Amino acid sequence: MADVNLKDVHKSFGKTEVIHGITCNIQDGEFIVILGPSGCGKSTLLRMIAGLETITAGEIKINDEVVNKLEPADRDIAMVFQNYALYPHMTVYKNMAYGLKIRRMPKAEIEQRVHRAAEILELTELLDRKPRQLSGGQRQRVAMGRCIVREPKVFLFDEPLSNLDAKLRVQMRLEIRKLHEDLKITSIYVTHDQVEAMTLGDRLIVMDDGRAAQIGSPLEVYERPATKFVAGFIGSPAMNFIEAHLNADGSTVELTENINLAHANDIPSAYLGKEVVLGVRPEHFEIAEAHSGMLSLGVDHVEVLGADTLVHGHFGEDRTMLTVRLPDVHHFQKHTPLSINVPSRKLHLFDKDTGSRIGI
Numbered sequence: 001m002a003d004v005n006l007k008d009v010h011k012s013f014g015k016t017e018v019i020h021g022i023t024c025n026i027q028d029g030e031f032i033v034i035l036g037p038s039g040c041g042k043s044t045l046l047r048m049i050a051g052l053e054t055i056t057a058g059e060i061k062i063n064d065e066v067v068n069k070l071e072p073a074d075r076d077i078a079m080v081f082q083n084y085a086l087y088p089h090m091t092v093y094k095n096m097a098y099g100l101k102i103r104r105m106p107k108a109e110i111e112q113r114v115h116r117a118a119e120i121l122e123l124t125e126l127l128d129r130k131p132r133q134l135s136g137g138q139r140q141r142v143a144m145g146r147c148i149v150r151e152p153k154v155f156l157f158d159e160p161l162s163n164l165d166a167k168l169r170v171q172m173r174l175e176i177r178k179l180h181e182d183l184k185i186t187s188i189y190v191t192h193d194q195v196e197a198m199t200l201g202d203r204l205i206v207m208d209d210g211r212a213a214q215i216g217s218p219l220e221v222y223e224r225p226a227t228k229f230v231a232g233f234i235g236s237p238a239m240n241f242i243e244a245h246l247n248a249d250g251s252t253v254e255l256t257e258n259i260n261l262a263h264a265n266d267i268p269s270a271y272l273g274k275e276v277v278l279g280v281r282p283e284h285f286e287i288a289e290a291h292s293g294m295l296s297l298g299v300d301h302v303e304v305l306g307a308d309t310l311v312h313g314h315f316g317e318d319r320t321m322l323t324v325r326l327p328d329v330h331h332f333q334k335h336t337p338l339s340i341n342v343p344s345r346k347l348h349l350f351d352k353d354t355g356s357r358i359g360i
């Protein structure tokens with residue numbers, strides 16, 4: 001049982017700073033996902049929590065103990081890596097037992113822990129096999145088993161599912177979540193896969209170039225992205241961004257083509273009359289009666305996916321590109337004008353220069 005507190009954590013490699021001050025209080029039993037594109041510093045942050053990288057500045061506490069200078073082995077943390085790092089010459093049983101054996105745990109206790117973990121992970125039948133005789137998903141479970149037997153205070157995961165095929169990823173994702181609900185061990189999980197993040201995390205830390213762009217529940221991050229970066233990173237297909245002008249009274253957003261959209265959010269007065277970026281998620285457009293919608297979209301390309309349909313099109317003289325996602329199956333001819341609406345509560349506005357969210 002542990003809470004983990006990061007306070008203004010920085011990391012530099014030589015003269016290059018890659019983590020620029022991250023603060024987050026992770027509660028006991030919480031499942032936190034660190035999400036962001038390649039190179040944004042996810043693994044570095046995780047490795048600092050594990051003690052595999054030094055901390056350049058700031059403080060990491062596990063419960064009330066500052067662990068900045070503690071060796072990894074003394075932090076009571078277990079980490080699952082992307083490549084599982086199983087010992088190829090040892091059986092599944094020995095792979096799981098090894099960490100306990102070198103800690104000189106009594107044999108009976110080791111046996112009990114390994115069998116219990118094997119049962120939880122449905123590995124009991126496979127205890128005598130070597131890693132090469134296992135599927136990717138089974139190896140992944142052995143790697144988790146090796147962590148579970150240690151009964152650590154904190155679990156760390158670094159992209160543990162990225163070597164698996166799409167179907168197995170979905171299955172293992174559910175298993176990891178179920179395991180967490182059973183064991184309630186504080187977990188910190190790194191991924192660049194937003195679906196994994198949204199389905200696993202109690203809260204997400206969305207990282208943008210070494211900074212926490214937003215920390216919040218999956219729905220908070222989806223519904224009220226703090227920056228344009230977060231808005232574009234969460235959601236698939238990605239949010240549409242359109243250059244727009246905020247009218248002086250804040251009641252409407254004017255698009256490039258003199259199209260006015262109602263806007264109900266509270267807008268700070270500094271933005272009134274200014275150029276802004278409007279964000280609309282593809283799934284938030286609605287089809288309107290012919291000619292009665294806010295926008296007339298020229299259809300360029302239609303992707304019928306079965307459960308829903310993606311319409312790629314453009315509007316206005318400068319042919320601003322938009323992607324619209326409609327439930328169910330639709331067939332539209334290329335060049336058809338499609339009349340579409342957006343409910344005003346589904347509009348997002350961002351600062352044109354800084355990308356930060358405008359209004360509530």
Ligand SMILES: Nc1ncnc2c1ncn2[C@@H]1O[C@H](COP(=O)(O)OP(=O)(O)OP(=O)(O)O)[C@@H](O)[C@H]1O
Binds near residue numbers: 013036037039041
């Ligand atoms: N040992 C190191 N020495 C120098 N630079 C490093 C070192 N480790 C990482 N970096 C740099 O720090 C930055 C963050 O790397 P990190 O591995 O944390 O990214 P990541 O978010 O985990 O990316 P990925 O999704 O590709 O795994 C990168 O620019 C990387 O090149």
Ligand SMILES: [Mg+2]
Binds near residue numbers: 042043
């Ligand atoms: Mg990484």
